[in-house]
Amino acid sequence: MAQTARSHVFGTKGSRFDVLFPTTRSLSWVCLISLTLIFGGDVMGDEVQNLADLIDRRIEARWKSDRVTPAPRAGDAEFLRRVSLHVAGSIPPVADARQFLRDESLDQRRRLVDQLLESPHYITNFSNFWTRVMMPESATDLQGQAQRPGFQAWLRQHLGNNTHYDAMVRELLTISLTGDRSMNAALQNTGTVSPIAFFTTKQIKPENLAAATSRMFLGIRIECAQCHNHPYDSWKQEQFWGYAAFFAGIERKTPNEDAIGEVREVFDRRELTIPDHETVVQATYLDGTQPQWRTRISSRNTLADWMTAKQNPYFAKAVVNRLWGHFFGVGIVDPIDDFGGTNKPSHPELLDELAADFVAHDFDLKYLIRGITASQTYQRTSRKTHESQNEPQQFARMAVQGLTGEQLFDSIAVAVGHLESFQQQQPFQFNQNGARGEFLELFAPDNSPTERQTSILQALALMNGQFTSTATNLDQSSTLTAVVEFPWMKTPDRINALYLAALTRKPRPEELERLTKYVDSGGSSKNQKQALADVFWALLNSSEFLFNH
Amino acid sequence: MTDRSRLSRRDLIKLSACGAFGSSMSRWLPSLANEVSKSPDRRRSVILLWMTGGPPQTDTFDMKPGHENGGQFKPIDTSVPGIQICEHLPQVAKLMQHCAPIRSMSTKEGDHTRATYLLRTGNLPQGPIDYPTLGSLFSKELGQENSDLPNFVAVAPYTQFSPAAYGPGFLGPKFAPLVVGDANRVVSNTPGMNYDQSLAVKNLSLPQGINVERADARLSLLGDLESDFSSQRPGLNSESHRSAYAAAVRMMRSEAVKAFNLDDEDVKLRDAYGRNQFGQACLLARRLVERGVPFVEVSLNGVGNNQTFAWDTHAQNFTSVKSLLGVLDPAWATLMTDLKDRGLLDSTMIVWMGEFGRTPKINPQIGRDHFPNAWSSVLCGGGIKGGQVVGKTSEDGMKVDDRPVSVQDLFATMCKGLGLDAMKQNVSNVGRPIRLADPTAKPITEIVG
Numbered sequence A: 001m002a003q004t005a006r007s008h009v010f011g012t013k014g015s016r017f018d019v020l021f022p023t024t025r026s027l028s029w030v031c032l033i034s035l036t037l038i039f040g041g042d043v044m045g046d047e048v049q050n051l052a053d054l055i056d057r058r059i060e061a062r063w064k065s066d067r068v069t070p071a072p073r074a075g076d077a078e079f080l081r082r083v084s085l086h087v088a089g090s091i092p093p094v095a096d097a098r099q100f101l102r103d104e105s106l107d108q109r110r111r112l113v114d115q116l117l118e119s120p121h122y123i124t125n126f127s128n129f130w131t132r133v134m135m136p137e138s139a140t141d142l143q144g145q146a147q148r149p150g151f152q153a154w155l156r157q158h159l160g161n162n163t164h165y166d167a168m169v170r171e172l173l174t175i176s177l178t179g180d181r182s183m184n185a186a187l188q189n190t191g192t193v194s195p196i197a198f199f200t201t202k203q204i205k206p207e208n209l210a211a212a213t214s215r216m217f218l219g220i221r222i223e224c225a226q227c228h229n230h231p232y233d234s235w236k237q238e239q240f241w242g243y244a245a246f247f248a249g250i251e252r253k254t255p256n257e258d259a260i261g262e263v264r265e266v267f268d269r270r271e272l273t274i275p276d277h278e279t280v281v282q283a284t285y286l287d288g289t290q291p292q293w294r295t296r297i298s299s300r301n302t303l304a305d306w307m308t309a310k311q312n313p314y315f316a317k318a319v320v321n322r323l324w325g326h327f328f329g330v331g332i333v334d335p336i337d338d339f340g341g342t343n344k345p346s347h348p349e350l351l352d353e354l355a356a357d358f359v360a361h362d363f364d365l366k367y368l369i370r371g372i373t374a375s376q377t378y379q380r381t382s383r384k385t386h387e388s389q390n391e392p393q394q395f396a397r398m399a400v401q402g403l404t405g406e407q408l409f410d411s412i413a414v415a416v417g418h419l420e421s422f423q424q425q426q427p428f429q430f431n432q433n434g435a436r437g438e439f440l441e442l443f444a445p446d447n448s449p450t451e452r453q454t455s456i457l458q459a460l461a462l463m464n465g466q467f468t469s470t471a472t473n474l475d476q477s478s479t480l481t482a483v484v485e486f487p488w489m490k491t492p493d494r495i496n497a498l499y500l501a502a503l504t505r506k507p508r509p510e511e512l513e514r515l516t517k518y519v520d521s522g523g524s525s526k527n528q529k530q531a532l533a534d535v536f537w538a539l540l541n542s543s544e545f546l547f548n549h
Numbered sequence B: 001m002t003d004r005s006r007l008s009r010r011d012l013i014k015l016s017a018c019g020a021f022g023s024s025m026s027r028w029l030p031s032l033a034n035e036v037s038k039s040p041d042r043r044r045s046v047i048l049l050w051m052t053g054g055p056p057q058t059d060t061f062d063m064k065p066g067h068e069n070g071g072q073f074k075p076i077d078t079s080v081p082g083i084q085i086c087e088h089l090p091q092v093a094k095l096m097q098h099c100a101p102i103r104s105m106s107t108k109e110g111d112h113t114r115a116t117y118l119l120r121t122g123n124l125p126q127g128p129i130d131y132p133t134l135g136s137l138f139s140k141e142l143g144q145e146n147s148d149l150p151n152f153v154a155v156a157p158y159t160q161f162s163p164a165a166y167g168p169g170f171l172g173p174k175f176a177p178l179v180v181g182d183a184n185r186v187v188s189n190t191p192g193m194n195y196d197q198s199l200a201v202k203n204l205s206l207p208q209g210i211n212v213e214r215a216d217a218r219l220s221l222l223g224d225l226e227s228d229f230s231s232q233r234p235g236l237n238s239e240s241h242r243s244a245y246a247a248a249v250r251m252m253r254s255e256a257v258k259a260f261n262l263d264d265e266d267v268k269l270r271d272a273y274g275r276n277q278f279g280q281a282c283l284l285a286r287r288l289v290e291r292g293v294p295f296v297e298v299s300l301n302g303v304g305n306n307q308t309f310a311w312d313t314h315a316q317n318f319t320s321v322k323s324l325l326g327v328l329d330p331a332w333a334t335l336m337t338d339l340k341d342r343g344l345l346d347s348t349m350i351v352w353m354g355e356f357g358r359t360p361k362i363n364p365q366i367g368r369d370h371f372p373n374a375w376s377s378v379l380c381g382g383g384i385k386g387g388q389v390v391g392k393t394s395e396d397g398m399k400v401d402d403r404p405v406s407v408q409d410l411f412a413t414m415c416k417g418l419g420l421d422a423m424k425q426n427v428s429n430v431g432r433p434i435r436l437a438d439p440t441a442k443p444i445t446e447i448v449g
Helices: A002-010 A014-020 A029-039 A043-066 A076-088 A094-102 A108-118 A120-134 A142-146 A148-160 A165-174 A183-188 A206-218 A237-247 A299-307 A315-328 A348-360 A365-374 A405-416 A434-442 A456-464 A466-471 A478-485 A491-503 A509-521 A528-540 B009-016 B033-038 B112-121 B134-142 B212-232 B236-253 B255-260 B267-273 B277-290 B317-341 B407-418
Strands: A250-253 A262-265 A271-273 A280-282 B045-051 B075-077 B084-086 B099-105 B152-155 B178-180 B295-300 B348-354 B375-381 B400-402 B425-427 B433-435
Touching (some): A076 A094, A076 A108, A076 A365, A108 A365, A120 A405, A142 A148, A142 A183, A142 B112, A165 A315, A206 A299, A237 A280, A237 A299, A315 A348, A405 A434, A405 A466, A405 A491, A434 A456, A456 B178, A456 B236, A466 A528, A478 A491, A478 A528, A491 A509, A491 A528, A509 A528, A528 B212, B045 B134, B045 B277, B045 B317, B112 B134, B134 B152, B134 B295, B134 B407, B152 B277, B212 B236, B255 B277, B267 B277, B267 B317, B277 B317, B295 B317, B317 B348, B317 B375, B348 B407, B375 B407
Parallel strands (some): B045 B295, B045 B348, B152 B178, B152 B295
Antiparallel strands (some): A271 A280, B099 B375, B348 B375
16 A cells, blocks of 8 residues: 555656645655655555646636746645635634644645545535525525525535535435425425425526526526527527427426416427417427437436436536636636626636546545645745736735635534524524524625625624624633633733634734733733734634635 | 626626724724715615515505595695595605605515515516515615625515515525514504614624623634645635625624714614614614615514504404504604715605505405505605606506506616616626516606606
């Protein structure tokens, strides 16, 4: 085993040498031995590195031709905070941060990602992520909210099992719809594990399902062609309705226009009439080909076969780009779900290769995440070190990204030591009151993480609101109380601890000096403990805390 | 690359130019009331009276006397000969010269959630596009940067039907409303009920035990952190953070927040508005408009405990509607006269509407159900040529006979009345430009311009 690993390290993988032995670290035999032990026989690990190298190669090639000077590699603290937010949905607890920052081994970043991917936080974070993608209605309307718990439970089950992406989408597309799909029925079973809310939130209408599935899973926005031929793109109205015809077999027996009732499905109905037109269109794939129909197989099944096939030219690219956008704030194609004719990828070869590699690994989402986070491109600092780093799609420095409401709430909770009981979280109730519910409403994300705007109400809530007030109250905050009351600590140690809790880093020397002076003088209240509370307040209100970077 | 920037370079420069923390946050506000209204460049304001749940047209502005659908209420004459409205709106009736009831709203969406989104954004929920609520849309055009108070204030909205219908959508949080009171807490407008909390801005005052000196010290610590961060990682995120904090602090310390001190008002005037949440919220709306806030919305979310969602009168329609009108009439009428007395009615458009109307046919529970086919809304005040009725419904009220008005027609009419170019575009979150109103919309020219 050791033999195999050594041959990998010293063999043909020259570029990996740079990765594993950055110039800041001295090469020592100890490192080399531990490296050998860790990578020994881990074939998966090598493939992850190959994927990371592939990314770096393509990104770096563009820098050369475009004369871009990239930012240096991020330090461990910066990386830890960033990847924890992206993968696990919150900043790391102090204990984890201390442990990671002490860890001198060379593969610590890769091992960290592995740990995060196996943690329940990955499941929670990405069930929120996929809910936003697949059921955006759950953030915007009452009926969507009501159906969120069952849908999220379905996602959590699959994320926990690491069900591969194609299988997950296939199950979603082909779930049986027969039965009572009324709002009342949905409300009585809000905790039933099922993706059916995907359909009910789209009114189970062929045109809505066509628009949603093509955009979400293929990155194609054909919905504009619903009413007329697309002005910029090549999509025609008949193509839209031909695609919608895959959902034509769904029969909604509705009490009136606005409500869904009993639903049943006719498997062999594969055509529909374009509303307000005479034209009848047959179910046709978006690439223009006609399906091979089989008896007793629903047209939705047939569509799912085509959609999730390895040869599908859109499916893998769309999801790879979506995850890229999650980690970098900007997609290779951006907006991430618009692969239209005028919206070109910044790195077309990279997108093709990433998609091909993802397909070759059977649509394994965790593999893709491992590869992206292992790349040097992902591990660059977000500090701007050169004028040429302004263009976000050069990926020459990490973009500063807004957090979702969940990420923000959970990060504050971690920083201040706030525990919310299971009961308070009400996983199977949609009407979430309490601090978390309020936060989610107030901090509902807009669509562009790199251009996140802060509202006045958000600022007021963070400055004066109950949650931060409690967090910075000497009688009520766990973190602050621990830091302030712990004997034998000097002021700089206490400031260090607060920085680590909120920002996952130690203060820079000039910061430490400035703040030590402030705390020792007691601040405006001439009280050192209160001055520490002031420091904590400032940290929790800072951009550095409120964004991922 | 597609144009995805919502904050342009110019905006960025403007943001950078805005004040630093802690210093000169409080500015004297000399201009109030008459002085404001006389200013030649004063732009129009809007007060939206939102009727949560959908009010019945046949029991308000489109009476059907003599028909079985007409129900229990009688029509009365108004200040405009030939226009009759419900007997339970006697004060509004006297001000009909300022009002233009539209009796031919026709909107085709009868589900609360979707209709709320439709009437408040002008569009049905449509896949990926996050349309802004009309308050965000119009206040963006009417408002000014760096004013002491936000450009859009929503008083105690009930957002549960469709939270997205109350948000800034693709315009972003910069154009989000300042919400006064707890959203979604239905406050009964029954006499004697406490409504103070529902008229206060949450988190506007410093936390308990923190005085101004300590708040300044904190802001100064924050300022150090911010200047470090934004010099190392320049970009729109931290700029927007800075401008939102600056605006919040400016508001906290401005004279203008006195708008929320309703106790400063004359007792008789407060009584005239009605001593209930909705009445006092209308008074607050006047105080905000007076201080230059261009868009204020006030919701009538219920009276007593007899209905879940205010106007959603599926049962016992007439009992509920009578008590709702009892709150609505004095508040709305006093708002108009009060604005008029201060010379502000000509520059303040008042919009009265819900998400749809109610069935003309009365159901066995003596209720009326959802009805989007033919219903009423009312425009009054600034920019509106009042004293005329738009459109006509059939004798039984079941369909529009003349001049159907779509939601886009209504939006285009508001644009025209406010002096806005309906063809003005905003770039949406999907990159596609969206106009204030659809090019196909037909503004009701007879009541605006």
